[in-house]
Amino acid sequence: MESIESHTEQEPSGLTKVKNSVISFFLMLYRVYAFIIRFFKEVFVPPYEFREVVRQCYETGVRSFTLITLTGFIIGVIFTKQSRPSLTDFGATSWLPSLVSIAVLKALAPLVTALIAAGKVGSSIGAELGSMRVTEQIDAMEVSGTKPFKFLVCTRVIATTFTIPLLATYTALIALLGGYLNINQNEGTSYATFIEQAFEPITFVDIWASLAKAVVFGFTIGIVGCYQGYNSTKGTEGVGKAANGAVVTAMFLVFIEEVLIVQIAGWFR
C-alpha cells in the first residue's frame, strides 16, 4: 500500500518507466517458465481428461477457422499477384508456383496461423480463465474435487499444441489454392503442373521445420493464454488485462521463436 502511494507522489521519469516495464516483462517470462514446468509436471499424471481435450481442440479449430480460411486464401492470391511483375521483368513467370509455395510453406502459413490464433484463441483462453478466476469458479472447481490446473490449463495447452499445426497445414493448402487459382487464370498453368512445380523446391526438412514451428507456436499460445487467465487479478479489469496480455505476449514470443527456429533449421540443411 505505502509503496504504491509514495510511488505516485513523485512521477517516475520516462527512463524509469521503461526500465520498470522491461524488468516486469522479464519477471513475467520467468513466471511463465515456472508455469511451463508445472504443466509438464501435471500433464503426464492421470486422469488425462481426454474428453475435455477433444472439446478444447474443437473450440480452438472453430474459433479461428473462418478467419484463417479467409486470410489464407487472400494471402495466396495477393502474394502471387504482387510477385508476378518482378518475375515478368526476367521472363520468369514459370517460377511463380515455386515462389508461392516456398513463401507459403516455409514462412507464411505457420506464422500467419499463429498470429491469427493468438488473436482469436489466445485472447479467448485468457478472458475465459480470467473470468473464471475472478468469479471464483476456479476455486469452486478445486474445492469440489477437480484439479483446475489439469482440467483447465493442461487440456487447453494440449489442444492448441495439437490443433495449430493442423490449422497451419490447412492455411498452407488454402493459400496454395489461392495462388493456383490466380496463376491458372493468368498463365493458364494446369493443376498437375502447378503441384509439380510448387513442391519441387520443398524438402522434407522444410516441411518438418514448419510443422515444428507450428507446434511451438501452438504451445506458446496455449501456455501464455492460460498463464494470463489463470493468474488474472481480481476485479473486472483483470479479465480484460488477461485477454490483452495473452495476445501481446504470445505474438511477441511467436516472432522470437520464428527467428530462432529458422536459425536452427538452417543448421540441418
Added chain:
Amino acid sequence: MEKQKANIDLNNEVIRIRGLQKSFGDYHVLRGIDLDLYQGENLVVLGRSGTGKSVLIKLISGMLYPDAGTINVLGNELTTITEKEMEALRIRIGFSFQNSALYDSMTVRKNLEFPLVRNRKGITRKEIDNAVHKVLDAVSLSQTINQMPSELSGGQRKRIGIARTLILNPEIMLYDEPTAGLDPITCIEINELINEVQQSYNTSSIIITHDLTCAKMVGDRVAMLLDGQFQRVGSFDEVFATDDARVKPFYDYNFIE
C-alpha cells in the same frame, strides 16, 4: 420463522482449530484463532470487511495453507495431510461462494452434475438425474434446470450454488456471506434454506456474514472476529451484551431502536 431446535452433539467436534495464524506480506490477518465447530451446529462468524473471514474458511477447505497453528477437520489434521487425503476430504466439505461461482459456460443441470460425474466413477445416468432433481427440489428451483447461470437472479444463483455443493452430501457446509447483495425477502429465504439444509442434510456449518438478521435466524452460536482473533463467542445475545466500541456499532446499525 423461529429457528427449529438443532440436534447438536457437543462431544463431537467436526472442526477444531488452535493457534491459527495467517499473514499476507506484512499484513497479519489471522493472529491466533481458536475455534470448535460441533456436529450439527450452525456457527455464525461475524466481522468487518477485510478481517479475514473468507481467509479463515479458505484455510479450512485447504485452498490456503496456514503459517502457524493446527486445523483439524473431520479427524484430519490439515497441516500434515497428504494430497490424496486432502482430495478425499474436500468433497466432504461444501463451500458456498460469495458470488455463487457458478460455471457460467454450463447450464444449471451441467453445473449440478459436474461435481458428481467428476467424483463418483461409474455412476449411472439415472443416478445422476435423480441426484440433480433431488437437490433442485431441496432449493425449490426445479424449473431452472435448463437455464444458463446468467439468466438467474442473484438469489437463484445463490441457491443453485448451494445445491451444487449439496449434491455430494457434504458433512460440513461453509457459507461465505450467503445473503450479501440480496434484497431482504430473498435474504430471509436464503436463511431458511440454510436452516433446512442443517436439518435435512444433518450438516455442521460455518456461516460468514455481517447481516445480524441472518446471524440471529440461522446461528446456534455466534463468533465475532476482531483484530485477527475470536474475541467474543457465544449465543447471539451473549455476544452483543457488551459496550465494546468494536462490537456495538454492528448491533446499532442492524437494529435501530
